[in-house]
Amino acid sequence: MTDLVVDHVNFAYRETPVLTDISLKLRPNSFNLLVGPSGSGKSTLLKLLSGLYPTFSDGSLTGKLTLDDYDIHDIVPYQRVAHIGYLFQNPTRQFVMRTPFEELRFSLENLQVKPEDIEKRITDAMESVGMTAYMHHDLLHLSGGEKQKVALATVLAADSEYLLLDEPFANVDPIARLQLIDVIKAYQNQGKTILITDHDWSGYTDAIDDIFVMDSGHLHNALTDEREQILAKLPNQPAIHTSLPDEKEGIITLDSVTLNSGARTLLSATTRLLPEEKRILITGPNGVGKSTLLSALVKLYPYGGTITYHKENIAKRKIAKHVQDIALVFQNAEQQFVAMTVQEELTQAQTLSHFPEFWSDDAITRVLTQLNLHGLRDHIVYQLSGGQQKKLQVLLMLIIGTQTLLFDEPLAGLDSISQQHLLDIIADLTTRQHQTVIMISHQLHAVTDWFDYHLQFDNQELNYVGDAL
């Protein structure tokens, strides 16, 4: 067993400390859970342990971060990966090749595994995650859960002693989650050491040996009391209170709409209407097709059947005109910026606003202050943090005031206070501007009473659900 040492590690990103004086000791063959609020530095620690940081960041590192006395990031990747395996939070992020087979082969060839052993290791790893049937499928068309299984298989095939998992189930449906947990437990039983970050440890509470708590860049080992407290606090799915729509007309209607990804059906013929001036939530497992549906509504993804907007077939509407009425707040905020500084962006949005009389300079300043962006007016938008970019992007789209706004995970990556602020602002402004809101979100704690209607996207179906009267 190689010796992984984390001793007085500090990591700063553009002079902002992310990790402060971190020391960590993992017991051999243990199962470790790392908890903490989002943005507290958990991912950064894992990336440092995997050796990807500081190479793939602009951050600066001090302290001792070694594997058998070698600096982790200095070890050549093919040897490092043989000792420390790392699974990204977002499975699409880590694929290089086209099919699972090619991906595993690429990795094993890098690790200089003997050619005669490669095929067996691929088969074994794919078998352990139950994905042999997908060996030669196109990775692009797999669901979120399937992708994560392949990603895990790639890491398992490397047979590393340490396995680092960064919220591995964040993009995975409940069934796949349980399957993945079993695979990881079995891997630990082969004498491996696991370190996992997660918000929800239901299903593997018994397996956990040590718990580490990260709080604003400080790490400590949870002792008996705190440990019990954490383990007892299983995040329960909050109940969403919505009613079923009784409108006869919708601003958007779907008529026998189908969606496909390659040969896979995402949505089978569905007829639904989405009422005007309401807030509609869309939930469902990742990779099920929620984002694809929003893309189809703005004509960025091909679909079958008919979609209408204000009774007009959107296929017949020019895209430039169409998106003046229905706009998507993209998951990736950078895609939506058109200028350089925060102020330039705001001015641009102000000139094009559908509600120019409302969006005075004072009004903008007021909202900026609420969002904690006030001091950043002359900052370059591409230099802002992810959370700041997201808040700015949402604000810009609200200033434009497009009649229907589609939000793709606007709360992801924000701390809970920011989430609440942002939701309040969206609620206030969209009501004032008579906008229709359609939102994909997994941050259900923040939104329990916020929505009028709730669409569930699952098993190729899109259905309204509701409990309130």
Add this chain to the structure above:
Amino acid sequence: MNPLIKFATVMVIALELTFIKSVTLNIIIIGVSAFLYLFLKLNWRQWLWLFILPLLPGLGSWFSLMYFGTGDHEHMAWVMLSRVFAYLWLGGLFTLKLNDERDIFLATLEQKAKLSATFVYALVGVLNFMPAVSQEMKTIRVASQMRGQTLHIWQPQLYFKAILAAIRWSQNLAEGMVSHGFTEGATRTHLQVVTIKRRDWFLLVIILIAFQLLLLPNWY
């Protein structure tokens, strides 16, 4: 035939064609390619592609040379028309089969041509990202249309956005590759070891010699 050898053969002939002003020779190339296509079992779309695609640039050159040429320009007009067809038909021998032969082509580049794995897998990674690139370009345009701005081809913002995506994606892909043990300059093992048959080398030499001999007569 090994696709890299085929590629080399095709490229050498294409390079020579650039400097040869002969209609006959171009037609011979087209004829030989057509003969080979009979064995490659093309579908009708591919045949259509072969006939239609060169027509526009071919005729474009033909008309210009007919109108505005000097000296032996009528001959040159026919040379250009036939040359465009020759380029595409010759190249098609390589490109039309590339989908099936892609892996072995890249493996040959890595193992036999000793091209650095960094380049080979950059190419592989980027090829796998092609569908995503096309989607990303659409998204870039529509995302700014949602902000009320249309990005045109003569505006630097369009390219800036594309390059920004390229910067982010290259970082991600590099991170993905390294996390899977890819090491610059290190040796890799190979599940499939590529061998180039002696017959392939022999064919390469024969074809190139035969082509040089074809150059000897003073063809039209």
Add this chain to the structure above:
Amino acid sequence: MQTISKSKSTRWALRDVLLLAFVAVFIGFIFWVLGPIYNLLSAALTPLGLAPFANELLIGGWMMAAPLASILIRQAGAGVLGEFFAAAVEMLLGGQWGVATLLSGLVQGIGSEAGFAVLGYKNWGWRGIFSSAITGTIVTFIWSAFRDGYSSYHIGLLIALFITRFISLLFFGGVLVVAIQKLIEKAGVLHRD
């Protein structure tokens, strides 16, 4: 265990090669989308015998990958490689010139890069960029003399073609690239080691 020695840095770092490849693909796509427009223009000009002008007008765009690769990577060979990647993409997308695209890509890359080379690979600002537009025009025009049969044209048409090409390169490969570079610098999104 083997470690990466700090002194030994590979000339072509993985991240640079990937960036270059992605830039080439994105530029390739932007101009591939233009394909139909080019074809229309070219078809309209064909009966007049002026089809080559369609090509001349857009060549600067097709060649943009080279100067962009040079200013992003700032290394000898980047321009040639970037344009070669772009040509490979165009060929695979089914360009009209087949394998000849690769040869042209190589020539275009060399032509463009020559501009940075004559300044000793020291100037990556507007001087280098415009210098590359000039050498790019000259080198590719010589190539066209052979490949496109330009050597058989009237001198008047030849001059007009040359000027059109030069303007196209000055705009796409010069003015536009300088503007793009300014945006990238200002945004601070590229971190050179």
